[in-house]
Amino acid sequence: MELQIGPVLQISVPRLVWKEAFFHISEGYERDLATHHCSKVKFRDKEQQEAIEHIDEVQNEIDRLNEQASEEILKVEQKYNKLRQPFFQKRSELIAKIPNFWVTTFVNHPQVSALLGEEDEEALHYLTRVEVTEFEDIKSGYRIDFYFDENPYFENKMLSKEFHLNESGDPSSKSSEIKWKSGKDLTKRSSQSQNKASRKRQHEEPESFFTWFTDHSDAGADELGEVIKDDIWPNPLQYYLVPDMDDEEGEGEEDDDDEEEEEGLEDIDEEGDEDEGEEDEDDDEGEEGEVGMTLAI
Template sequence: MSESGASPAKIKKLDPTEEVHETREYDPETQKALEEIDSCQNEIDQLNEKASEEILKVEQKYNKLRKPNFENRSKIIQRIPNFWVTAFVNHPQISAILEEEEEECLHYLTKLDVEEFDDIKSGYRIKFHFDENPYFENEVLTKEFHLGSTGDPASQSTDIKWKEGHNLVERFRQRMQQGEKGGTGRKRPLELRSFFSWFSDHGDPSADEIAEVIKDDMWPNPLQYFLVPDIEVENGEGDDDEEELEDEEVDDNVVVVEEEIEEVDEEGVEEEEEEEAPGEEDGEADE
């Protein structure tokens, strides 16, 4: 709201292209209350702005503190063969756009970095480090996202220097033109694209789901995706078949027990009838 003290009764928020055709009038008491609310709201807005500045400083501080830990983690990860490609394949959203040939290419991915700009709200960059491979010449592929308030959101990425006959983006386009769904058999998203076509795409940086997944989910804790199969086993997933078999065995036993009970009951009834029969004859004899 304005800090000039303008009365809310005289302000009507409309589309900038429209004109104000009327103003609402309030009784003096209501008008005074609205002006007081406007004043309170201005103070709240100022505190919110101050809070945003303080939060930004804290984020910047802890980004610097976390950096040595991320660097140490990267060194340790490099000791594990195929760490990143395994994590990518186990991630539901990333694997959904990962072609079979791209998966082979990502076996050469040795390091992943996510670097936020000093002004965190202004954007970030994702860096993929590769060993020498048969697909392209680049050692590092970088994609940057500029999301600052000045100007429209934009992104840019490294120009991939594909080796002859190994342009995975072009191969994917050819398959799509031929109507194929990709070699992995995975469920494809509605917006058909592959991992490297995503890397080269700059359509809408402010709504890039894959980039956000890598920055906010994969990068903070990739270990959880590398260990997905092991975690499922530890949590008991996959034991449903054994439980079903046990249930079936229990059900069979219950049926057998019930049959035995019925047999016992029938024998008991027959014995009781036999015992009662002599008594009845005695009674008739006495009479």
């Protein structure tokens, strides 16, 4: 969804959400800094000085409209978030009828699959539901919930991670504590297990997927959270339906084998025809020889 306000201002709503709080904070700081700098510069031309002051006044009006637009867009997004909820609920009910929907979706996603080891995939086979909830004022944060069936890895039925922006714009996150069963802590798996490549993984990562729940070092740059919220959650079906590349390659190899077999049969047929032709020629030569011998007698 993209709104255009006037001939200049264009704001993309999905990328706005909670991050737009950064815009207001940094914008005010930059404006004050620019005004302070301009007041200390001595312009030789009075006309230039007046022009700078008028530009600053106009810029203040533009900034005011930008803030107003952001607030109105947030209200629109809040409205449609509420309207989307029944459809998200209906979609979750339908997804529950498809075994291994979410693990397939994650494995097929290029960024998420890069974080999945073989044991991570096994654990995610017990994942039955995923939900993303944006807080009511949207820009303050969101929460991602994972629901699991009984499994051999941990006791939790649900794992959550929340992202927040405080009034000063500082990002933070918090998450559920994973209650690992004895000897099943995937975040402490051996380096040997870490290096096992999943068949769909492009490259290897040194950490388990589940380390994401305990990593709060840089909430403002949590790429996995953003991928789940902004890319997977709006339409997970597009990744579930990604063709299995291994199957396609297997089919291609089978087609090549079939073609080679057909070519081989054709070669055999051609060789057979050539042999028959040579035999016919030999027979003709033999008959001519017999006729010659008869005449000589």
